[in-house]
Amino acid sequence: MLPRIAQPLVERALDRQAAVALIGPRQVGKTTLALEIGRSRDAVYLDLEDRDDRNRLAEPKLFFDHVEDRLVILDEIHRMPGLFETLRGVIDRGRRRGKGRGRFLILGSASVDMLRQPGETLAGRIAYVDLVPLSALEVDDVQASRRRLWLRGGFPDSFLADSDQDSMALRRDFIRTYLERDVAQFGPRVPATTLERLWTMLAHHQGAILNASALGRSLEISTQTVNRYIDLLTDLLLVRRLLPLRANVGKRLVKSPKIYVRDSGLLHALLGIGSLDQLAGHPVIGASWEGHVIETLVSVLSPRATPYFYRTSAGAEIDLMIEHGDGRRWAIEIKRSPSARVGRGFHLACEDARPERAFVVHAGDDRYPLTETLEAISVRALAAELRDRP
Numbered sequence: 001m002l003p004r005i006a007q008p009l010v011e012r013a014l015d016r017q018a019a020v021a022l023i024g025p026r027q028v029g030k031t032t033l034a035l036e037i038g039r040s041r042d043a044v045y046l047d048l049e050d051r052d053d054r055n056r057l058a059e060p061k062l063f064f065d066h067v068e069d070r071l072v073i074l075d076e077i078h079r080m081p082g083l084f085e086t087l088r089g090v091i092d093r094g095r096r097r098g099k100g101r102g103r104f105l106i107l108g109s110a111s112v113d114m115l116r117q118p119g120e121t122l123a124g125r126i127a128y129v130d131l132v133p134l135s136a137l138e139v140d141d142v143q144a145s146r147r148r149l150w151l152r153g154g155f156p157d158s159f160l161a162d163s164d165q166d167s168m169a170l171r172r173d174f175i176r177t178y179l180e181r182d183v184a185q186f187g188p189r190v191p192a193t194t195l196e197r198l199w200t201m202l203a204h205h206q207g208a209i210l211n212a213s214a215l216g217r218s219l220e221i222s223t224q225t226v227n228r229y230i231d232l233l234t235d236l237l238l239v240r241r242l243l244p245l246r247a248n249v250g251k252r253l254v255k256s257p258k259i260y261v262r263d264s265g266l267l268h269a270l271l272g273i274g275s276l277d278q279l280a281g282h283p284v285i286g287a288s289w290e291g292h293v294i295e296t297l298v299s300v301l302s303p304r305a306t307p308y309f310y311r312t313s314a315g316a317e318i319d320l321m322i323e324h325g326d327g328r329r330w331a332i333e334i335k336r337s338p339s340a341r342v343g344r345g346f347h348l349a350c351e352d353a354r355p356e357r358a359f360v361v362h363a364g365d366d367r368y369p370l371t372e373t374l375e376a377i378s379v380r381a382l383a384a385e386l387r388d389r390p
Helices: 006-016 030-039 051-056 060-066 083-096 112-122 143-152 164-186 192-204 212-219 223-235 264-270 276-280 285-298 344-353 379-388
Strands: 019-023 044-047 072-075 104-108 126-130 239-242 258-261 306-311 317-323 329-334 357-362 374-378
Touching: 006 019, 006 030, 006 126, 019 030, 030 044, 030 072, 030 104, 044 051, 060 083, 083 112, 143 164, 143 264, 143 276, 143 285, 164 192, 164 264, 192 212, 192 223, 192 258, 192 264, 212 223, 223 239, 239 285, 239 306, 258 264, 258 285, 264 285, 276 285, 285 306, 285 317, 285 329, 285 379, 306 344, 317 344, 329 344, 357 379, 374 379
Parallel strands: 019 104, 019 126, 044 072, 072 104, 329 357, 357 374
Antiparallel strands: 239 258, 306 317, 317 329
């Protein structure tokens, strides 16, 4: 098993809360991680997509009371959303008996907001931990592994596949499964062909400002429908809307979000890019690297930190702005070239936003100052700094 950054976060959350929800897209490794944690906690594992396991919960209160001294892992909780109501009473009764920690590990394949709809009754009783695809801090620190991670993405089966061809086949199967089966479990009926076309169009527009009306015209659907479908892909943790920083700098700021396919491997599968040679000659290469770096950095942020981008109508732009919980900002420019150079637009944006620190993330390994206020750094090194920042 590859070590996951989320594991100690889940362990600490179980030590302080009765329930922990581990949230991430399908096949990201939630079950593997949960079972690894469960080995040291005498856990009971229930896969709620399995009819026999669902039948064991025909009388959930009786079952949970029977195993109240053990951690219960509930996989694919969306299959039995009514359990949230039951869990509230079970947790409260357990607290009165001194069993108020480490009772339930809940695995979900959708965003916190989607799971919270039926789960509001667990407020104060549950902690949430995100499990994202593998990042640069979770694979070997060698150039070959980092390049493979960028090409294949961070879903473990895809990253660890025997060949690029096998990895591509796995990702295509993943996309088809989501379109034909999983989407229907979370949202209203969506035509699979329309959603696939939209997802592919978003891949072609990786890192661009979202223009829902233009996408709607291309797909011959309404702007409202486009936004609803993007909401669904966002809730399923497959697409990221990166919001603009709304700073009071007296400038005309871009107000629409930028849109990214979150996993670089899925991005490449949607575009039919199966090798590094193909990627090197594709127009999406710069945007692909930008999205890959953003996902790596955002995955290690403190819950109190928020990612944005910054752009003005005059051309001042910062690819990624991290606003930390203490109000301080880090400005990040992303360059695929091993040599880090920035344009005038980045310097103008820094004059507007006044970040505490500024970085240029490049594809090499070196770290060195560019100016007194700007530093060139690798994605792995900056991710480690963000992870370790209080």
